[in-house]
Amino acid sequence: MIREIMWVEKYRPQRLDEVEDQEEIVERLKGFLKKPEDMPHLLFAGPPGTGKTTVAFCLAREILGENWRNYTLELNASDTRGIDTVRTTIKNFTRFVDKSAGIPYRIIILDEADEMTSDAQTALRRIMEESSANARFIIIANVSSNIIEPIQSRCAIFRFKRLDEESVIKRLQFICNNEKVKCGVDALKLIYQISEGDMRKAINHLQEAAALGEVNVENVKATMTVTRESDINAMVDAAISGDFKKAREILYKLIMIYGLPETDILKMMFSAINGKKDLDLALAAKIFAEYDFRLIQGAHPDIQLSALLAELSALGQKKD
Template sequence: MPGIGKTTSVLCLARTLLGDTYKEAVLELNASDERGIDVVRGRIKAFAQKKINLPPGRQKIVILDEADSMTPGAQQALRRTMEIYSNTTRFAFACNQSNKIIEPLQSRCAILRYTRLTDEQVLKRLLQVIDAEGVKYSDDGLSALLFTAEGDMRQALNNLQSTWSGFGFVSGDNVFKVVDSPHPLAVQRMIQACTQYNIDGALEELNTLWDKGYSAVDIIATMFRVTKSLPDVSEGDRLEYIKEIGFTHMRILDGVGTFLQIAGCLARLAKLSTKSKA
């Protein structure tokens, strides 16, 4: 369902399966709880041992939110608990990085991966919220919300609420002020100047963004997202641009987040454009 979280999905499923016994047959531990080996040996094991009258074919459910933050020792201890009480208890792990869950636990689970929502799904829910709350907006404001959310419904709603609370109107400029990221139109003009071999124009746009206080990471990340949908550029050129921007992004993350690094990237993009037109 668009706009529903991983843990909320499991809770809804548990309520449907267990009915009136939901409250006593579900144990939920979130990221704010201690998740060391003592909790596994104590609280989780005690819950698994507890006798509860359930509908036929139903089991108790342990939900571990942000399971990737559990210590390796706790995960190892949980492995044995899952085996012993598999007939009466089911375990649901919600995590952002599955590689932090040890392999023995992964092999005991059916893995469901949640992909990012499409812009259409995010827009549908945003319009529902806007209508319900009486929010005033413009089309470019909606486009900005979709651009900054990147398929994350929670981020889209947070940005919508912050923009409405701060400005009383959801426009593109207001959204980008709230999220404090470079305006994609300015970044698009900068990249298009490179495609036209106009390095001076590209550096002028870069100077404007840099003077506004945007970091190298902010600028290069927006460059990557804008380039993916850049108009009037062939697929081959687009891939070369993304490759060059990716290498620059990697250098910036390594600590070389200087103006010169971004300027060098623009120069290389302009050089690529020159080669492609030759």
């Protein structure tokens, strides 16, 4: 599966000490390790690729020990978050804590919480109150103001900043050494510029450039424009030829790793489709119009785009 070979996952820090640049945050959090009972609920806010999810998992690992996964519940935007489901899941999860095993509480990581409606957040606030004897919540959002005030006021807020050039370059050099890939400082500086302090983006550009042989300026430039177009093209081809699974893997890479906006993906797919022979383009146009509309209406983008790929698959199979 694509995730296992992605350097962003391979080099995701496992301990707080490995996290680059967010020193202030790391220091404050380390204070809680000495006396976990005193840790309040936490709210992590900040731009993408700055370590919010990573730090949440490092913290859970360090507080809960080697079996931390048994005591940690992660809910992100792609999970069902109808509030009844959330309530039942969280209630069941926090019913019991084995304090004799040295587990002070269970940890619930609510990633991408700013995608929850304010009604859902209001219900969440109640759930937080009901379960706080046995649980701590780590709520993650890009922008803290998208989280309702009553939740904010129950949390200690941590603001993640974009990573600085020195930290990003240091991490990229570490990865190159480990992967035995040649890299030049100019190329790393260029990667920093295009990634805007987003370590996820930086590492992905690094890996793309390295795949071309070595990390030099020329190869970094090549990763900037070509990859997306060729990824979109490969995705569309895979769908049309009936390989839905492969198409979906590429889609996830574009959304999650590159952070390409879904509406851009749709537009680029539409241009790619127009070059395809043997496809009923009139029908394809109708299908695209329908999904364009759904995305504007605020339907779940990754689900909608997956469904679109499935329809293209069906359309592709129809031709003969």
